[in-house]
Amino acid sequence: GAVVSQHPSRVICKSGTSVKIECRSLDFQATTMFWYRQFPKQSLMLMATSNEGSKATYEQGVEKDKFLINHASLTLSTLTVTSAHPEDSSFYICSAPSDPRGDEQFFGPGTRLTVL
Amino acid sequence: DAKTTQPTSMDCAEGRAANLPCNHSTISGNEYVYWYRQIHSQGPQYIIHGLKNNETNEMASLIITEDRKSSTLILPHATLRDTAVYYCIVRVALRNTDKLIFGTGTRLQVFP
Numbered sequence: 001g002a003v004v005s006q007h008p009s010r011v012i013c014k015s016g017t018s019v020k021i022e023c024r025s026l027d028f029q030a031t032t033m034f035w036y037r038q039f040p041k042q043s044l045m046l047m048a049t050s051n052e053g054s055k056a057t058y059e060q061g062v063e064k065d066k067f068l069i070n071h072a073s074l075t076l077s078t079l080t081v082t083s084a085h086p087e088d089s090s091f092y093i094c095s096a097p098s099d100p101r102g103d104e105q106f107f108g109p110g111t112r113l114t115v116l
Numbered sequence: 117d118a119k120t121t122q123p124t125s126m127d128c129a130e131g132r133a134a135n136l137p138c139n140h141s142t143i144s145g146n147e148y149v150y151w152y153r154q155i156h157s158q159g160p161q162y163i164i165h166g167l168k169n170n171e172t173n174e175m176a177s178l179i180i181t182e183d184r185k186s187s188t189l190i191l192p193h194a195t196l197r198d199t200a201v202y203y204c205i206v207r208v209a210l211r212n213t214d215k216l217i218f219g220t221g222t223r224l225q226v227f228p
Contacts, residue, residue: 004159034215043203044160044218093159095216104150105216107159 002028002098006108013084014116021079021111023050023094029074030096034105035067038091050077050094084115120204125223128198134191136222138204141185146208149180150216151189153200160203160218163189194226 003026013019023033031052036044048069049057056069068080081088095107121139128134140149151163164171164178166187171178177190191198203221207214 036218043201043220044154046215046217049215091157095159104162104165107161109159110157112157 002026002096002106004094004096004106004108006092006094006111008111009109010112010114012114012116015085016083018080018082019084019113021081021092021094021113023077023079023096023108025075025096025106028096028098030077031074033071033077033094033096035069035077035079036093036095038093038110044093047079052077081113084113086115089113089115120206120219122202122204122219122222124220125225127225127227128191128194130196130226130228131193134194134198134224134226136189136191136202136204136224137186138189139186140204140206143184143206144208147206148208149178149184149187150205150207151176151178151202152205152216152218153198153202154221155197155200163202194224196226196228198224199226200224 005024007022033050035047037047038044046059047062050069050071052071052074058064066082071077091110091112093110095105097105148165148167150165152160154160164173164176166178166180180187201221201223203218
């Protein structure tokens with residue numbers, strides 16, 4: 001099946017710094033990608049929909065100025081957590097549909113962010 | 117998209133069939149039932165989906181009731197590697213750019 005990668009897999013940063021997470025579709029193009037956040041023992045929560053060449057669509061309650069999303073190419077979307085704080089520590093996961101009429105979405109392996 | 121209800125957790129002996137139920141009583145006629153699973157600290161993995169007919173692939177079988185208000189995911193011979201959280205999601209297919217909304221899922225523990 002199609003492969004989605006994320007980088008880095010794990011990051012530790014100090015409070016107040018910004019962290020960029022990359023999501024890449026390795027063997028297919030994705031005009032749309034999705035970003036999720038998952039806290040321990042909880043389900044995935046959709047944060048935003050990343051659209052190639054246009055602005056991301058954020059879910060209610062997600063601060064667009066804090067979680068910057070850039071979908072600059074058909075194979076890369078980035079999520080930047082700006083001025084990170086300990087409460088932003090979480091597991092961040094991206095996904096991409098294999099094609100607009102595909103039956104499944106492919107998920108990245110996730111990025112674990114720890115803010116000290 | 118319709119809401120789903122799943123048991124919080126289930127146990128299954130290795131080698132036995134694992135039957136995971138899902139209720140989706142408000143499902144619409146054009147909504148499909150999807151199943152994903154998430155092994156600890158990994159991204160979710162697609163398992164199977166269906167509309168109204170039963171479906172089978174190399175991973176699992178999906179049984180959908182005639183009224184489509186509930187379904188069951190069957191892992192015919194569970195292994196320890198099937199220990200994961202299983203999510204049942206209903207959504208309109210053929211619009212795969214639509215978002216997936218995850219519920220709480222069922223935590224399946226396969227024991228030796």
